[in-house]
Amino acid sequence: xxLYKISLSLLVxxxxxxxxKTSSTAVEPIQTTADYWQQISADSMAVNLKVLTSDEFxxxxxxxxxxxxxxxxxxxxxxxxxxxxxxxxxxxxQPVPAKFMRGAMMxxxxxxxxxxxxxxxxxxxxxxVISAHYDHMGILLDQIYYGADDNGSGTVAVMEMARVFKSLxxxxxxxxxxxxxxxxxxxEFGLFGxxxxxxxxxxxxxxxxxxxxxxxxGREDKKYAGKEDYIYVIGADxxxxxxxxxxxxxxxxxxxxxxxxxxxDEKHPDQYYYRSDHYSFAEKGIPAxxxxxxxxxxxxQPSDTxxxxxxxxxxxxxxxxxxxxxxxxxxxxxxxxxx
Numbered sequence: 001x002x003l004y005k006i007s008l009s010l011l012v013x014x015x016x017x018x019x020x021k022t023s024s025t026a027v028e029p030i031q032t033t034a035d036y037w038q039q040i041s042a043d044s045m046a047v048n049l050k051v052l053t054s055d056e057f058x059x060x061x062x063x064x065x066x067x068x069x070x071x072x073x074x075x076x077x078x079x080x081x082x083x084x085x086x087x088x089x090x091x092x093x094q095p096v097p098a099k100f101m102r103g104a105m106m107x108x109x110x111x112x113x114x115x116x117x118x119x120x121x122x123x124x125x126x127x128x129v130i131s132a133h134y135d136h137m138g139i140l141l142d143q144i145y146y147g148a149d150d151n152g153s154g155t156v157a158v159m160e161m162a163r164v165f166k167s168l169x170x171x172x173x174x175x176x177x178x179x180x181x182x183x184x185x186x187x188e189f190g191l192f193g194x195x196x197x198x199x200x201x202x203x204x205x206x207x208x209x210x211x212x213x214x215x216x217x218g219r220e221d222k223k224y225a226g227k228e229d230y231i232y233v234i235g236a237d238x239x240x241x242x243x244x245x246x247x248x249x250x251x252x253x254x255x256x257x258x259x260x261x262x263x264x265d266e267k268h269p270d271q272y273y274y275r276s277d278h279y280s281f282a283e284k285g286i287p288a289x290x291x292x293x294x295x296x297x298x299x300x301q302p303s304d305t306x307x308x309x310x311x312x313x314x315x316x317x318x319x320x321x322x323x324x325x326x327x328x329x330x331x332x333x334x335x336x337x338x339x
Contacts, residue, residue: 034330036173037254037323039164042315045156048077049218052134053152053306055083059145061138063098063109070134070155071305074183077159078116083166086117086180089202089262096185096196104189111135111185115202118165120178120329127178128328129211130321131194132158132279133187142262143302148309150299153218154291155183157318164322175329176327177209184277187215194277209334211288212245212325213278217317218309221294230258232292232316235273237264240287242335246327247289254323255316263292287335291321 011243051057051073058066075092078085085092090157094113101108114134120126133152136147139276146152162181168174180203198205217231224230237244251259252267278288293313298304 007020014251034326036164036168036326039167040160040315040319040322042311045160045166045314045318048156048159049148049309050306051154052155053148055144059073059138059147060134060136062101062135062189062192063111064138066138067111067135067185068292071114072202074134074155074159077163078114078181081163081166083116083118083162083181085115085339086202087170092116094197094202096126096193100196101186101189101192104186104192104266106189108186108189108192110164111193113185113197114183116181118162118169118174118179118181118238120176121174122176123173126208126209126334127180127207128325129182129203129208130158130161130181130283130325131182131184131212132214133185133193133194133277133312134183135185135188137188137300145300145302146305148304148306149216149218149296150295150304151187151215152306153216153309155315156181157214157217157314157321158183159320161218161325166317175326177329177334179325179329180208187277191277191280194280198280199246200263204283205286205310208286209276210240210328211281211286212321213276213281213288213290213326214294214318215276215290215292215320217291217293217321218311219293219296219298220313220316221296223239223294228258229255229313229316231320232238232260232263232272232294234261234290234292235278235282236287236289238273239285240337242333243287243289243328246331246335247324250327251320253327255320257316257320263294285337287337289324290315
């Protein structure tokens with residue numbers, strides 16, 4: 001989760017949270033229910049997250065050796081699972097040059113986005129992008145900022161969703177539309193990886209029907225401490241009521257957690273709609289939504305560590321993201337832009 005629009009400090013502590021009405025889950029089904037979301041594995045995500053948040057990866061700072069190791073780890077994951085990169089690409093990697101990131105608060109080095117792809121069975125030219133940033137803040141004042149929740153949680157969620165999609169493909173089960181799994185860099189310093197992608201798209205923007213962005217889904221905030229599971233949903237209704245309805249229907253037909261729209265309010269002071277990678281797609285007129293667990297005392301601190309992740313919550317929220325993706329990919333019509 002990026003703070004560049006709010007503060008010049010990279011050491012900002014968690015912002016206070018305010019209450020808001022939550023959504024009702026009494027939603028009419030949208031034709032595409034399936035129980036494949038149940039195949040999401042917490043154990044699989046735990047293995048990947050433990051590696052990505054280890055000392056060896058040094059907080060995955062954009063362009064630094066730890067982030068390069070994370071790039072290699074992601075590529076090896078997709079290769080080992082025989083998940084291809086987009087046919088329009090020449091590899092899993094999209095280079096993001098340092099000169100593109102000159103507006104950052106600190107000088108950044110050349111970096112990379114990582115891409116993988118599952119082709120749809122009926123409308124392969126229509127593509128859903130599932131994104132998460134995999135960079136974090138690196139080493140500051142000799143301390144590693146591990147970024148387990150921000151955004152190791154989103155990174156491993158995208159990996160796990162890709163694993164399940166590929167497992168289904170091996171069984172002859174493919175979604176109607178295609179899905180691009182996009183791991184973007186440079187988010188913490190200005191959404192640079194996603195901005196670079198939409199400026200230099202591998203899958204053309206006119207083919208992208210929607211974006212599901214996942215940024216921090218492994219913890220809980222103070223508002224929900226000890227309460228029922230929840231997730232904040234941001235942006236789904238900004239450009240497309242269809243996307244909003246698909247999101248709610250997917251939840252009602254799968255994990256049925258509380259969908260909280262606190263941060264979806266355009267007047268909310270934290271302005272999260274503009275602060276993660278979904279916004280790069282929304283700026284291009286692509287319906288986009290963002291799953292987020294809210295901040296906590298370890299947000300942007302060295303203490304955002306693997307041991308504090310709630311893997312049951314991470315699993316449930318990844319299941320929700322998968323169910324939402326499956327609904328969008330198999331709906332009769334793609335999400336329409338509001339007039």
